[in-house]
Amino acid sequence: MSIGASIAKFRELGLLVFIVLLSIGVQLRNPSFLTWENLNDMVTNTAILAILAVGMMLVIVTRGIDLSIGATLALSGMIAALTVSAYPDTNPVVAILLGIAVGVVSGVVIGFLVSKAGILPIIATLGMMNVFRGATFIVSGGKWVSAHQMPDSFKAIATSSVLGINTLIFIAILIYIAFYYFITYTRTGRQIYAVGSNPDSAKISGINNDKILWLVYTIMGGLSGLAGVLWVSKFASAQGDTASGYELSVIAACVLGGVSIAGGSGKISGIILGSILLGILNNALPLIDVSPFWQMGIQGSIILIAVIINALVKRGVDRNNLMRRRI
Template sequence: MTTQTLKAEKPSLWFTLAASRESGIVVFIVLLVILVSLRSGSAFLSFDNFRDILLNISILAIVALGQTMVIITRGIDLSVSSMIGLVAMMVAFTIKANPELSPVLAVGLGMALGAVLGSFNGLLITVGKVPPIIATLGTLSIYRGAVFMYSQGTWINAFELPQPFKLLSKGTPLGLPNLVIFALVVAAIIYYFLNYTRLGRDIYAVGSNPAAAEVAGIRVQRIIFMVYLLSGLLSGLAGVLWASRFESAQTNTALGFELQTVAASVVGGVNIFGGSGTVTGVLLGAFLLGIINNALTLVRISPFWQLAAQGLLILLAVVVDSLILRRVQRTLTVRKTA
């Protein structure tokens, strides 16, 4: 065995970075917390503040987990914000007309509506052969237009919603806000699904190499349809929770939210080119975005910089993924020729 072979087999910094993306995010979060606490004082480190951060990112985490499965299969769902808005409006109108309706049924209704909307996206992409970015960009506008048509431009306000529905996201039965519990339960289910089921493994296989997955007997188009359905289902859940938490449904509900879900996913280590990503990374990515937005507010920096920070993080994550992929491919080539 030659010295060159030994060097080729030694794990490089890039392999270490690729294998410990979540660790890097944790380090970055710790450094950010220290810097912000030095600037803003004890207010940032208070229990109430971190509770607010968790509340603010709970819905984001739920939708980002759906977005993650789409991105792993080399797709993207830009319509999540409009699905949230449409489901929130339809469920709020239903609750207003039927105040005795159980919050559990409201959640089921919202998830069913979201699944239908997500299925339409999936059909456009798998049957219609429309590129994901074009298909979901189109439905983003269609679903948002449907919000205006359904509501006739009117809003549902807090006094029109029954108290049990409002408490759906505000109760604290286990010492944690219901919103946080919803997010943790969804994260646990998606974690198990992706790591311990055949369908979950098929999602990664399709994203890594669609052609090879097809040869291996995986029904690629069915998997792609499924991830868009799941993205819609989770967006539907988010729509119900959004209406409950903010005690209203408006025509601009969740407007622009799709950027945040993509940011949470790719910053959390989901490869924008498909094939890799973890639930833990997505949760950390959402938490990082929550800390940044909270910190900018505490230090009285314009909210417009929040969007700039999200865009910068997306670009940085994509660049890192590209560099890692290039380095990995180069290292593998060296190993084969050594």
């Protein structure tokens, strides 16, 4: 077995060990890191990132990318915030469904551009990112929606709990369970990986590639819309530049979790660990008084190492497959 294939087999275990060792190291530097209060805050802050990582994983698995999710998040959050500020009696569930609907529409548009119009994902999503960001400023008139304009029931979405678990974390858990079942046990879930592994073979075998691409971008849009409402509720503020650049953090969480940019591979368990690692870095580095400039450098270095490992894994797996064919 090659080195790359060996890494592929134990990659997630290695990532888990790294997270444990990193946590122990930070705890030794700052005893407040592993306190219940800090851990709860850290997981809560990571929940939105983790939700978006699920959709981004599906997109990347199909050899795509979505740079518009930060703008979609901002647009959905702004429309939900404007709605609840104008109609304070709006049920929080209705606000969440409204945000998801806005996100789904955004995802459908991008899915059409990629699957039917044949535009490269990076170009289509980059263009729509600016469209959605501009639409956010237009619907808001360039103004913010601040905490005092939002009803308490809306702000309580992020602070309430279900079965003793923070609502954001609870929603993230439900999404991970649902999508684990979807990609593992449904025909469509397996087709997503088939399209990413070899689009030509998938097409020959009868899979509708366009339909699959349209689906994954629609899912990504819906999750972005959900994240938009949760974000605005959590921070009690809706702005035109909300989550600007956040798509890069989501992509980083996927890469750290072992999702191959080349498409065809990625696991739910991997992106959970990737999101947790990114959450730990965001939380721990300030706690141990690391300079903000060094924080960016450290995060970038870890992401680069993850990309290199992914490349080694892919090379090792490809080599193993080639040897098996020859045998």
